Amino acid sequence: MSARHPRVRPFPGHRSIEGLLALACCAGFAHGAQGGGACLAFDGVDDFVRVARTALLEPEELTVELWAWIDGPQDWNTRLLRKGERDAYFLTADQDLDQRMQLLVTRGTALRVQARDPVPHVARAGAWHHFAGVWSVTNARFFVDGVQVADVAHELGALTHEPPTDLYLGAGLPVTLQNEYFAGRIDEARVWARARTSAEILSTWDRPLVGTEPGLVAYWRFDEGSGQVAHDDSAHGHDGRLGxxxxxxxxxxxxxxxxxxLAPFECWAVNYCASTPNSSGHAATMGFTGSLSIAANDARLHVYDAPAGHAGLFFCGREPARLAFLDGYLCISPFTPGLVRLPPVVVVDGDRHASRALDLAAPPSSVQVLPGDVWRFQFWFRDGAAGGTGANLSDGLAVRFCP
Ligand SMILES: [Ca+2]
Ligand SMILES: [Ca+2]
Structure with a gap:
């Protein structure tokens, strides 16, 4: 830490991602479903949630995931999620008395692929666990608490959905009076119209989602706590009806x-793309003070070790870069969606520091910051370094914002 800026350096150890994440988690920045919210309890007799079918729920590749609290031993062919009649996909606690949580895909009446938890479902009972099934055109995979436990090569190719049916949670197809009712609780159910990677599963299994993640087509948080509707937070309208x-x-x-x-919503700020020394003898670095919460709207951008007395301008964008530019590097991609200036021009003070309130409530028109978005910030400044171009830049600062 620089002795020159002992009070305004934003994050002790802010060059370490781990340090930042620890700070974000413990400093009250994070928001979300930590210990709160609600879920649905199914009685194993006749309870279910029904979601009207759409083509979005009938993709060629798929990821289905949910949290479940299994009450205890389950009945024959107990389903936690079922979509389809003959050509169908399931998250199920049993198939023909195998007593395993699994992703099950059926094709017609004869073909079936199962990616199964190696241990019986009673070993998972009495506690919350996360289960995820992934279907790609070549493999079926199953995950428990973010860790892959099964990977099965198959030859069924893309999913088919004939005849199309509604999607059921906590049951199979109640209209057929099959014995498929789940006894336990379900929370945070998600359907993705693509095969997510192991890394993607691991990065979000225990975190709330924003709802706008690519490929997410249904997201039931079950936080309503009352009423007859489980709303779809993916904005695709797959609201579920109780019973x-x-x-x-x-x-x-x-x-x-x-x-x-669930862990808190993850938000952070981290420096990247180190700059070159300017005429102050130091490389300028970005900093951030205030909250990472959009609602709090008290964030402030800083630059340190810029040359005193020179004018500069903060700017931002979405995509990272490291392009040789002026005497340093451009750390934000100038290509689509491009760079956005954050006026006014500011003058670096005698402590080689300048700052600007971020003010997310009144951003430039092309900047809309949503929870979960990563925005990148950098500072351009005039400089008189011998042999230089007359200008340089700070490093980059990437910020993922919380609600
Ligand atoms: Ca919930
Ligand atoms: Ca009802």
């Missing part, structure tokens, strides 16, 4: 306070 009717009825699952033990 057989929109009125209270015997097949409604029950709202429970609390839910899956």
């Amino acid at each position: 057989a009717t929109i009125e209270m009825d015997a097949s409604d699952p029950v709202w429970l306070a609390g839910g899956a033990p």
Whole structure:
């Protein structure tokens, strides 16, 4: 840490991602479903949630994931999620008495692919666990708590959906009176119209989503806590109805306070793309003070070790770069969506420092900061370094914002 700026250096150890994440998690920056929210409890007799079908729920490749609290031993062919009749995909706790949580895909009445948890579902009972199934055109994979436990090569290719049906949570197809009702709780159910990677599964299994993630087509957080509708937070309109009717009825699952033990929404700020020394003898670095919360809107951008008395300008963009530019590097891609200036021009003070309120409530028109977005910030400044171009830049600062 520089002795010249002991009070305004934003993050002790801010060059370490781990340090930043630790700070973000413990300093009250993070928001989300930590220990709060709600979930749905299914009685294993007749409870279910029904989601009207759309083509978005019938992709060629797929990821389905949810948190479940399995009450105990489950019935024959107990389903936690089922979409389809003959050509179907399932997250199921059992298939023909194998007693394994699994991704099950059926094709017609004869073909079937299973990617199974190696241990019986009772070994997962009595606690929250996350289960995810991934279907690609070549493999079916299954994950428990973010870790892959099965990878099965198959020859069924892309998913098919014939005949198309609605999607059910906590049950199979209640209309056929099959014995498929789940006894336990479900939370944070997600459907993606693509095969997510292991790294992607691991990065979000225990985190709330924003809802706009690429490929996410349904996202039920079950945080309503009351009522007859489980809303789809992906904005694709896949709202679920509790039970057989929109009125209270015997097949409604029950709202429970609390839910899956999700970690806080992850937000952070981290420096990248180190610059070159300017005429001050130092390389200028970006800093950030205030909250990473968009709602708090008290963030301030800083630059340190810029040459005193020179004018400069903060700017921002979305995509990273490291392009030789002026006496240093451009750390934000100038290509689409491009760079946005953050006026006014500021003058570096005698401590080689300048700052600007970020003011997310009144940003430039081309800047809209949403939760989960990563924005990148940098500072351009005039400089009189011998043999230089007359200008240089700081390093880059990447910021992922919280709600
Ligand atoms: Ca929930
Ligand atoms: Ca109902």
